Amino acid sequence: MIIKLFDESSFEEAFNICKLSMNLDELNEDVFREKTFSDPDFLPACTLMAYDNSNPVGFIMGVIRKRESGLTGYIKLLAVHPEYRRKGIATKLYANVESEFKRAGVKIIRVYESWPNYFMPGLDPFYTEAICFFERNRFLKIGDTSNLVCHLKNKDFGTEAEEKTAWANGIEIRRAVEKDYKAMIAWIDKNFKAWEGEVSSSFKNIPISLHIALISGEIIAFSAYEANNKTLGWFGPMGTTEAARGKGVGGILLRRCIADMQKLGFDKAIIPWVGPIPFYMHYIGSKVQRVFWRYEKKME
Ligand SMILES: CC(C)(COP(=O)(O)OP(=O)(O)OC[C@H]1O[C@@H](n2cnc3c(N)ncnc32)[C@H](O)[C@@H]1OP(=O)(O)O)[C@@H](O)C(=O)NCCC(=O)NCCS
Structure with a gap:
């Protein structure tokens, strides 16, 4: 397996792996561009593709944001092609990003919730492989949150x-x-x-x-x-x-x-990462659509 920096030439490959792997989510090329190149903290050294021979098999994107508590690293996207799972591909991609985070002085790493530009406010536990992966990598659950849905028709x-x-x-x-x-x-x-x-x-x-x-x-x-x-x-x-x-x-x-x-x-509106659920239920009748678990790893 070889690891390369993600760039415009691998956009389509990375998009396809993410779309195939994150099948509980809607994803299109515009959103994928917004998540990747349009993130003001886009960091080439933390945005990587994995190839098996010349087949694209994995993608990871990490970003570092300045928060009041210090530098926080986020695993913003991570996906391995379903036919190439349990071969250590995510482990290798993650190890590269974590060492970049360390070098940059990151104190805390979180998963997916990289506000203001984020794809999901945490890990959906129905992506159970990802829960196993992050727990194996010594991430601890720090809470949960949910998205609501309001049907508009x-x-x-x-x-x-x-x-x-x-x-x-x-x-x-x-x-x-x-x-x-x-x-x-x-x-x-x-x-x-x-x-x-x-x-x-x-x-x-x-x-x-x-x-x-x-x-x-x-x-x-x-x-x-x-x-x-x-x-x-x-x-x-x-x-x-x-x-x-x-x-x-x-x-x-x-x-x-x-x-x-x-x-x-x-035909629907998503109210993400709530918030006062009764307020939204009262005014627009929205209900919980998905639940996300929030994970954190403190760097030694
Ligand atoms: C999560 C994901 C990236 C893991 O990729 P991977 O390359 O298969 O992961 P690795 O082979 O490096 O796995 C490392 C460890 O994670 C854990 N793990 C990963 N998948 C697992 C599974 N299906 N069951 C149990 N443990 C699992 C294991 O501890 C594994 O080590 P082991 O194989 O020595 O037991 C992959 O399953 C995936 O793309 N899932 C869909 C996308 C996704 O959920 N992304 C996050 C969205 S919130």
Whole structure:
């Protein structure tokens, strides 16, 4: 087996291995590009292909992100062709990435949840081989999370009445426009720093896939969609400042985004990595679709 750096010439091969291996997920070439080359932390030394003779048989992508607690490494994607499993291919790919992480001074490694650009918020335990693999590599389970699904067909997500009441109370609700960008990013940095990447990404869509609520011109809440895993119908993130909570603003913004997604032709919306499940169930009737286990390894 030989290991090579992933590049444009192996894009198709890596995509095919991932698509074949991660069969519980929707994956298309646009999303695969977004996950790989379009990640601002894309690291060639940690993005590797494995070949058996000239057959592409495995792919791994690791990224390093600067977090408040220090440098965190993420195994962002890992897949071995089903016909080449249990031959130590993932082990070799992982060992290369882990030693790069070590060299870079990474203190903690996590699996898949590489926000703001991530494919899954953890490991789906139905990929049981992956659970076995990471536990064998001394990763410990640190929690779990879930994705919700909201089916959009033949449903009404209108907010007219609620918006009238909000306006009467001095709350302006509208889609963000280009000139809101600076104020939005300043507000996000102050209130929900972790979501800056996704908010920024929503401003690149046409139309901008983010709605805001304001009082006297000051942002108090936002809600976005198609900000990560674009084309797959992912909602989020969303947030309301503490002082403005409990007034129904989040519900209006959520439903505005979901209504947009319905108009775009999605038949379902994924609400990933939640969050207050009762809030989403109340406003859009969404239910748990998948569960993810979160894993971590501390570097010695
Ligand atoms: C997880 C995956 C990458 C492992 O690839 P692999 O090349 O078969 O892994 P390795 O041969 O290096 O396995 C190393 C160890 O992991 C564990 N392991 C891997 N697959 C296992 C299985 N099917 N059953 C039990 N243990 C397993 C074992 O401890 C194994 O060591 P051993 O063979 O000496 O017992 C592969 O199964 C895969 O592509 N799965 C689908 C994609 C996926 O789930 N990715 C993560 C998505 S969340």
